[in-house]
Amino acid sequence: MEAFDGQKANRISRVTLPRGSSEIDLASEHSIIEWRSGGHDGGGIAFGLDGMLYISTGDGTSDSDNWVSGQTLDDLLGGVLRIDISETSEDEPYRIPADNPFINLHDARGELYAYGLRNPWRLAVDALTGHVWVGNNGQDLWETVHLVRAGENYGWSVYEGSHPFYQNRRMGPHPLTMPTAEHPHSEARSITGGVVYYGLKWSELRGHYIYGDYGTGKIWSIKHDGEKQLALQEIADTPLAITGFA
Structure with a gap:
């Protein structure tokens, strides 16, 4: 495994x-x-229908992408x-x-599937x-949701969502892909x-991605066919500090 000079690290393990x-x-x-690990760690894991393991990683810092890892491809951060x-x-x-999309790109980590995320x-x-x-x-003004596709660059920290952020920083080798949804x-x-959601109770939400917000307690649904957004709506305004969905 990689050494991080005594710094904290995130680890995914298999146990029995x-x-x-x-x-x-x-x-x-x-x-x-x-x-x-220095702050934003991501940490989401799920198996795809292709049998591959998908893992989200943050930019590794607590503020402003201090390691400037969001637009680099030579580490596992920010994607x-x-x-x-x-x-x-x-x-x-x-x-x-x-x-994998970057496997033949010089100095790029082949494990990367997409990049330019602050804390997925x-x-x-x-x-x-x-x-x-x-x-x-x-960070400052915008929260985003992404339908993740191979090889895409979501812009952090040159962009926050679709909005310019640190324009003095160098963009990665791929153009900006706009967020699927963003909220001020x-x-x-x-x-x-x-x-x-593929439950039976709310048939009108079948196939919608349901997500929420820790700070405001709001919940939204978005429907996407892989090429275009078909629907986006707020479906609940709760007093909850939402940390996950089951």
Whole structure:
């Protein structure tokens, strides 16, 4: 595994739950991947319909992308990773899929699937379409939601959502992809990514990505067909500090 010179790091591990037991065997921990931690860590994980493991990572700092990692491709920060853990060993805890978008780009980490995110808080995969969604915490003025696609650049920290931020910083090698949805801080302060709904109770919301906000308690739904947005609406205004959806 990577060394971070004594700094904190995020780690994703595989552990064993013995059959018939309710307690994880901690001695069975098998570390898969790590990335630096100094604040915004992401930390969402989900398997795609393609069998790959998708992981969200933040820019690693607590304010203003101080490591200037949002637009770089030579580390694992500020984006969504895609790795294959179907066959692992101590020497090779994961494999990089051959069709990952940056695998042949010089000095780029092949694990990266998309980049330019500040703190992608919660990641979900649509159980029918395979679409990958994240809610992304903004900084000064804007919160964003992204339908994540291979090779896209969401702009942080040259942009905050679709809006110029640190224009004196260098943009990565790919053009800005606009957020799928964005909310000003007058209605959202800390977006919490959610789930794609396929329940039976609210048929009008089937196939909608449901997400909310920790600061305001509002909940929205968005419908997307992979090419264009079909609907976006606020569906609840609650007193809750929303940290996740089940």
